[in-house]
Amino acid sequence: MTNIIRIDEIDSKILGALIKDARTKITEIAKSCGLSSTAIVNRIKRLKNEGVIEGSVLFWDMSVLGFLYPASIGLNLDSSQYPRVIKIIEEQTNVIILSQSIGKHDLTVFLIAKNLLDIDKLKQLIASRAWVRKISINLWTTPHFHFGNVEIKAHRA
């Protein structure tokens, strides 16, 4: 069980700003919090040291390089087949997220394919090498992010 880190309102504001845009100017954050830039920088350091901030990510329009079809694939299979299927999926170059899940599917995969045929090929590859009950393919046509919707709650220290 991960230990929960106590954060306050200022930390909450900092995280909120950086989640929206990692390149938000420190001076801007400092102004809106009524603190010095040094104070903000120190808080960010602490949040990184405590593992609250794990790193950063860039989302960019991958269609520019031919990655046109973001899709999530849901797989239903026996746990005995997991290693085999996971190995196949990990060898693919366009798979970005692979998670075990509970619910409608047992494994959830997110990938971005260059063409629809590639997705179908992956489906056939998995079906040919492992015993899978079902493979569902959902093509993402218009993703919209609302990262500010996630509640970054301050726990009073």
Next chain:
Amino acid sequence: MDELDQQILEELAEDAQESFLGIAKKIGVSPKTVQTRYARMKREGVILHCGIIVSLSKLGYQGKAYLLIKLVEGKTREEAIVALKQIQNVFLITEIMGGDCDLLALAAIRDYKSILKLIFEIKELPSVAQVDVNFTNDTSFPVDKTFNSLLR
């Protein structure tokens, strides 16, 4: 988009907070060039989002839920999307083609009670016919650090 743009994207994928100066030194151009190209790529929608990754587990969350939503016949997706945007902790919504649903939403989940509350809230929407859930216990938000591996 040219090679220089791609190099800038690669540097940002490594560290989205790296200074323009730092990127400029690595690539061998002026910081002003990096800044200008970054601004242009943002303006043109090549760069969609540049944000930190937060460990939601450290903030009391247990995982994420993929919500596969089927709409009532005749109801528009727009209606449902507007309503879903209002629900707290739903952080991504996409229309779906093919597959087993009309919309997919991703939500951060604190605990069992909150999944129930979330599913109930979504089912209450007049345009929603059915909701299926996949719950994963990965808590890196919005995604894991491995996300930008496509660029390398």
